Amino acid sequence: MTDPILKISSFSGGFAKETGDVTQILYDVSYAxxxxxxxxxxxxxxxxxxVTALSVLGLHPPSFRHISGSICFDGIDLTSVDARELHKLRGSRISMVFQDARAALNPVFTIGRQLADTYRLHHGGSRRAAMEHAIEALRRVHIPEPESRAKQYPHEFSGGMAQRAMIAMAALICTPDLLILDEPTTGLDVTTQAEIMDLVLGLARERAxxxxxxxxxxxxxxxxxxHVVVMNRGHVVETGSTEQIFTAPQNDYTQRLLAASQLSEAAE
Ligand SMILES: Nc1ncnc2c1ncn2[C@@H]1O[C@H](COP(=O)(O)OP(=O)(O)OP(=O)(O)O)[C@@H](O)[C@H]1O
Ligand SMILES: [Mg+2]
Incomplete structure (x- = not known):
C-alpha cells in the first residue's frame, strides 16, 4: 500500500478500573x-x-488508557499531539458520523444554527452566508423543506433525518480528507438504511x-x-481486499463471520 492517510500501528489500550488497574481491550491493533x-x-x-476509531479523534471515553503503539494521520502521530491540535484536526481534516446522531447533536441549538456555526468555524464568513450553506447542505442530503427544517431542534427530527443532518455536517459543512462512519445506519428501517448508505458513499466518492x-x-x-479489516476480541485477525476476504478468508474467525452472515441471509 502506498502512503496510507491513516496508519494504526500496534495500538494497545484498555480501560482504567476504579482500583487504577487497566483492563486491556485492544491488543497490537494495526491497520491502514x-x-x-x-x-x-x-x-x-x-x-x-x-474504541479504536474514537482513539483516532481523541474522543475515547475518559477512562481509556493508551498502552503502546501509534496512530499516524498524514505524518502526524495522533497519540502524542495535544488536545488543541486534535481539536483542530477534528472537522477540518477528519470527521466522524456516529451511530446515534441525535445524541451527537446539541439539543439546545437549531439544526441550522449548528451547521452554520460549524461552517463559520472552518470557513469563516458572515452568519447569513453560513446559514445559506447550512440550508444548501440539508438540501443536498435530501431533507425536504430545508429552510424550515433548519429552524428546528434535534428532537424535532426523526432518526433518519438526524442521521442525514450529521452526514451534512461531517461531509459537506466540514471538508475532511478522512470520514469515519461508525454504524451510521443502525436503528433505522431497512429502506432508510439503504438510502443513507447510498447518500454518504455517493458524497464520499464525489469528494474523493x-x-x-x-x-x-x-x-x-x-x-x-x-478493503476489509476484521477484528475479534481486541485483535485485528485479518486484513485484505474485499475480494480476498470474501473469496478466500484465511482466518478461522473471518470464515465463521462470513458463514454466519450467509446463514442469516438464507434465513431471511
Ligand atoms: N467506557 C468504557 N469503559 C469500560 N469498557 C469499555 C468502555 N467502552 C467500551 N468498553 C469495552 O471495550 C471493548 C470494545 O468496545 P467497542 O465499543 O470498541 O466495541 P465494538 O467493536 O465497537 O462493538 P459494537 O459492534 O457493539 O459497536 C468492549 O469490551 C467494551 O465493553
Ligand atoms: Mg461500536
Missing amino acids: LERGKLTAVVGETGSGKS LTVCLITHDLGVVAETCD
Whole structure:
C-alpha cells in the first residue's frame, strides 16, 4: 500500500478500573487506510472497532488508557499531539458520523444554527452566508423543506433525518480528507438504511474522501468497500481486499463471520 492517510500501528489500550488497574481491550491493533479508498472494519460486538476509531479523534471515553503503539494521520502521530491540535484536526481534516446522531447533536441549538456555526468555524464568513450553506447542505442530503427544517431542534427530527443532518455536517459543512462512519445506519428501517448508505458513499466518492466504515452489514461491505479489516476480541485477525476476504478468508474467525452472515441471509 502506498502512503496510507491513516496508519494504526500496534495500538494497545484498555480501560482504567476504579482500583487504577487497566483492563486491556485492544491488543497490537494495526491497520491502514489507503487514500481515496473505502475500508470496512467488521467484527462482532465488543471487538474494539469503536474504541479504536474514537482513539483516532481523541474522543475515547475518559477512562481509556493508551498502552503502546501509534496512530499516524498524514505524518502526524495522533497519540502524542495535544488536545488543541486534535481539536483542530477534528472537522477540518477528519470527521466522524456516529451511530446515534441525535445524541451527537446539541439539543439546545437549531439544526441550522449548528451547521452554520460549524461552517463559520472552518470557513469563516458572515452568519447569513453560513446559514445559506447550512440550508444548501440539508438540501443536498435530501431533507425536504430545508429552510424550515433548519429552524428546528434535534428532537424535532426523526432518526433518519438526524442521521442525514450529521452526514451534512461531517461531509459537506466540514471538508475532511478522512470520514469515519461508525454504524451510521443502525436503528433505522431497512429502506432508510439503504438510502443513507447510498447518500454518504455517493458524497464520499464525489469528494474523493478516504472512508472508514464500521459496520455489521457484510452485504454493504461486499458491495461498496475496497478493503476489509476484521477484528475479534481486541485483535485485528485479518486484513485484505474485499475480494480476498470474501473469496478466500484465511482466518478461522473471518470464515465463521462470513458463514454466519450467509446463514442469516438464507434465513431471511
Ligand atoms: N467506557 C468504557 N469503559 C469500560 N469498557 C469499555 C468502555 N467502552 C467500551 N468498553 C469495552 O471495550 C471493548 C470494545 O468496545 P467497542 O465499543 O470498541 O466495541 P465494538 O467493536 O465497537 O462493538 P459494537 O459492534 O457493539 O459497536 C468492549 O469490551 C467494551 O465493553
Ligand atoms: Mg461500536
